[in-house]
Amino acid sequence: xxxxxxxxxxxxxxxxxxxxxxxxxxxxxxxxxxxxxxxxxxxxxxxxxxxxxxxxxxxxxxxxxxxxxxxxxxxxxxxxxxxxxxxxxxxxxxxxxxxxxxxxxxxxxxxxxxxxxxxxxxxxxxxxxxxxxxxxxxxxxxxxxxxxxxxxxxxxxxxxxxxxxxxxxxxxxxxxxxxxxxxxxxxxxxxxxxxxxxxxxxxxxxxxxxxxxxxxxxxxxxxxxxxxxxxxxxxxxxxxxxxxxxxxxxxxxxxxxxxxxxxxxxxxxxxxxxxxxxxxxxxxxxxxxxxxxxxxxxxxxxxxxxxxxxxxxxxxxx
Amino acid sequence: xxxxxxxxxxxxxxxxxxxxxxxxxxxxxxxxxxxxxxxxxxxxxxxxxxxxxxxxxxxxxxxxxxxxxxxxxxxxxxxxxxxxxxxxxxxxxxxxxxxxxxxxxxxxxxxxxxxxxxxxxxxxxxxxxxxxxxxxxxxxxxxxxxxxxxxxxxxxxxxxxxxxxxxxxxxxxxxxxxxxxxxxxxxxxxxxxxxxxxxxxxxxxxxxxxxxxxxxxxxxxxxxxxxxxxxxxxxxxxxxxxxxxxxxxxxxxxxxxxxxxxxxxxxxxxxxxxxxxxxxxxxxxxxxxxxxxxxxx
Numbered sequence: 001x002x003x004x005x006x007x008x009x010x011x012x013x014x015x016x017x018x019x020x021x022x023x024x025x026x027x028x029x030x031x032x033x034x035x036x037x038x039x040x041x042x043x044x045x046x047x048x049x050x051x052x053x054x055x056x057x058x059x060x061x062x063x064x065x066x067x068x069x070x071x072x073x074x075x076x077x078x079x080x081x082x083x084x085x086x087x088x089x090x091x092x093x094x095x096x097x098x099x100x101x102x103x104x105x106x107x108x109x110x111x112x113x114x115x116x117x118x119x120x121x122x123x124x125x126x127x128x129x130x131x132x133x134x135x136x137x138x139x140x141x142x143x144x145x146x147x148x149x150x151x152x153x154x155x156x157x158x159x160x161x162x163x164x165x166x167x168x169x170x171x172x173x174x175x176x177x178x179x180x181x182x183x184x185x186x187x188x189x190x191x192x193x194x195x196x197x198x199x200x201x202x203x204x205x206x207x208x209x210x211x212x213x214x215x216x217x218x219x220x221x222x223x224x225x226x227x228x229x230x231x232x233x234x235x236x237x238x239x240x241x242x243x244x245x246x247x248x249x250x251x252x253x254x255x256x257x258x259x260x261x262x263x264x265x266x267x268x269x270x271x272x273x274x275x276x277x278x279x280x281x282x283x284x285x286x287x288x289x290x291x292x293x294x295x296x297x298x299x300x301x302x303x304x305x306x307x308x309x310x311x312x313x314x315x316x317x318x
Numbered sequence: 319x320x321x322x323x324x325x326x327x328x329x330x331x332x333x334x335x336x337x338x339x340x341x342x343x344x345x346x347x348x349x350x351x352x353x354x355x356x357x358x359x360x361x362x363x364x365x366x367x368x369x370x371x372x373x374x375x376x377x378x379x380x381x382x383x384x385x386x387x388x389x390x391x392x393x394x395x396x397x398x399x400x401x402x403x404x405x406x407x408x409x410x411x412x413x414x415x416x417x418x419x420x421x422x423x424x425x426x427x428x429x430x431x432x433x434x435x436x437x438x439x440x441x442x443x444x445x446x447x448x449x450x451x452x453x454x455x456x457x458x459x460x461x462x463x464x465x466x467x468x469x470x471x472x473x474x475x476x477x478x479x480x481x482x483x484x485x486x487x488x489x490x491x492x493x494x495x496x497x498x499x500x501x502x503x504x505x506x507x508x509x510x511x512x513x514x515x516x517x518x519x520x521x522x523x524x525x526x527x528x529x530x531x532x533x534x535x536x537x538x539x540x541x542x543x544x545x546x547x548x549x550x551x552x553x554x555x556x557x558x559x560x561x562x563x564x565x566x567x568x569x570x571x572x573x574x575x576x577x578x579x580x581x582x583x584x585x586x587x588x589x590x591x592x593x594x595x596x597x598x599x600x601x602x603x604x605x606x607x608x609x610x611x612x613x614x615x
Contacts, residue, residue, distance in 0.1 A: 007497040009428040024509055031511045032426055038418035039427070042439040042485070045478055049450060052457035107353045114350025127354055134361055136597065138539025140568040141368070141590050144575050148583050149367040179360050210336075212343035233445060240447025242542035243568070247575055267449050267542070274452070274546045280461060288546075292453045296446065303445050 056289035073255035077287045088253040092263035096174040097238035103178025108185025116193035117215040135183040143247030146176040168250030168262035177244050181234045192226020232306040236299045242267035266295045372587030384554040389581035397570035399556035407473030416484030424492040444482035451479045452546025467548045470560040475543050480533040487529020491522040524611030531604040541568035567593045
């Protein structure tokens with residue numbers, strides 16, 4: 001191998017070679033320390049999140065038994081008869097996220113394959129940034145769109161089948177969330193697809209495969225780990241999405257998988273409590289952190305799963 | 319996965335009917351185009367919905383007035399001022415920290431355990447839901463540091479939200495500067511920091527700025543973390559000091575959207591037009607910068 005273009009910090013002169021000039025040594029060491037400290041902030045933020053949320057989630061579990069939190073299905077901390085079954089919120093999050101994935105995964109993957117394997121470079125250069133616009137629109141705007149435009153259409157349409165759809169429902173919120181996530185799936189999957197070496201495609205063409213067969217039977221399997229990682233990140237995004245579900249899916253914690261009725265996701269519940277005046281130290285205040293901790297743990301596990309997938313199933317070439 | 323022999327079942331599936339196999343490809347191309355058109359069609363519907371509803375309310379009085387209980391008198395000024403004010407502080411906090419962290423990771427860190435720990439943390443933080451940052455801000459900035467629901471508390475929270483984005487974008491910009499530039503400077507006897515300061519950063523600055531503008535655009539549209547720290551939804555004044563209460567555009571829009579009167583939905587649409595125009599300006603600026611200062615090595 002020729003001396004490659006990879007930047008190798010370890011090849012640069014060590015800091016001790018400046019021994020002759022104390023002022024330069026001082027500046028060099030100082031800059032290094034300050035920059036390292038700035039980078040270290042990232043670790044501090046993670047620790048901060050764990051401590052800030054963990055302590056008050058702990059306060060919550062001192063007052064409410066973990067078994068009730070995990071096994072009850074009624075969530076009514078803001079009522080006189082308080083019950084703390086997280087499943088009422090988790091089911092809503094699962095429902096809206098699943099609807100979003102049903103929309104975004106197939107569309108995102110088809111678009112990724114199309115852009116990577118079929119579209120001419122010039123077409124791709126136009127379509128890709130245009131699709132990215134979808135990801136740049138603020139989520140509060142999607143929430144508005146879901147509530148004021150999609151929901152009435154859904155209501156009209158399902159009325160034909162005698163199904164009454166509520167103003168706040170999981171279907172509308174989930175659908176719009178799915179549209180929002182399409183660019184995330186399509187651009188991450190496309191990265192994985194275009195990283196597949198050209199030799200694999202040429203090998204398949206040489207054996208007489210058509211363009212679609214090459215894409216579907218050779219390139220997609222070779223890029224599978226990256227595609228699955230993009231799916232998991234899409235799920236993580238959907239689970240953490242807040243404004244769309246807070247606006248369009250309702251604020252009514254119910255354990256149900258009915259997409260036509262008002263529900264409350266974990267994020268929507270945090271919004272609902274934050275909008276009211278909840279005094280510090282009250283049980284309502286601590287529920288914020290119990291729900292926040294659940295949300296953090298769930299998304300954290302998904303991020304780890306996504307890393308693991310990329311590492312474990314990566315096809316190594318060259 | 320091991321690429322081995324073709325399983326017997328798949329071999330049996332193989333068909334010599336070439337026109338049919340090619341037709342499958344054409345069907346897929348149609349499907350791909352339809353998918354893209356569908357996504358873009360929804361985008362157009364969204365824009366139509368917003369413009370159609372909001373345009374009648376988008377008057378000079380709307381831009382210069384404060385919020386009101388009456389749809390026809392509601393204005394967006396407090397939210398617009400709050401957004402600008404908060405973003406100023408957010409950039410002030412996030413920009414230097416993000417760029418410094420990026421320089422460290424790209425130019426100094428190498429492959430140490432510390433650098434790896436930082437990298438893992440950053441990629442994890444990038445996918446933590448933004449409302450979680452709101453809970454962190456509520457505990458640390460609002461309560462422990464006693465900043466109340468002020469502009470400063472909001473800006474600090476938002477700075478944490480966009481820090482990972484800034485770091486990733488700045489690193490990419492630094493990586494695009496070829497090593498030969500560094501080698502030349504070092505060979506002439508410059509120290510590492512002198513090399514970075516006088517040779518690497520000037521080449522990377524346009525890329526860094528582009529990334530930062532896009533991060534700022536993300537922060538302007540973000541509302542969940544600010545709701546969690548308790549930013550107000552009804553604010554009839556513009557903030558004058560970093561410790562004042564405030565509201566921002568997306569929160570104001572959220573508030574209007576959740577009011578029961580239908581007319582307020584149209585007011586919300588007018589607010590969305592203002593928000594989208596702000597974002598459009600920022601994104602155009604980013605695209606212009608990228609185009610104007612692109613360097614070919």
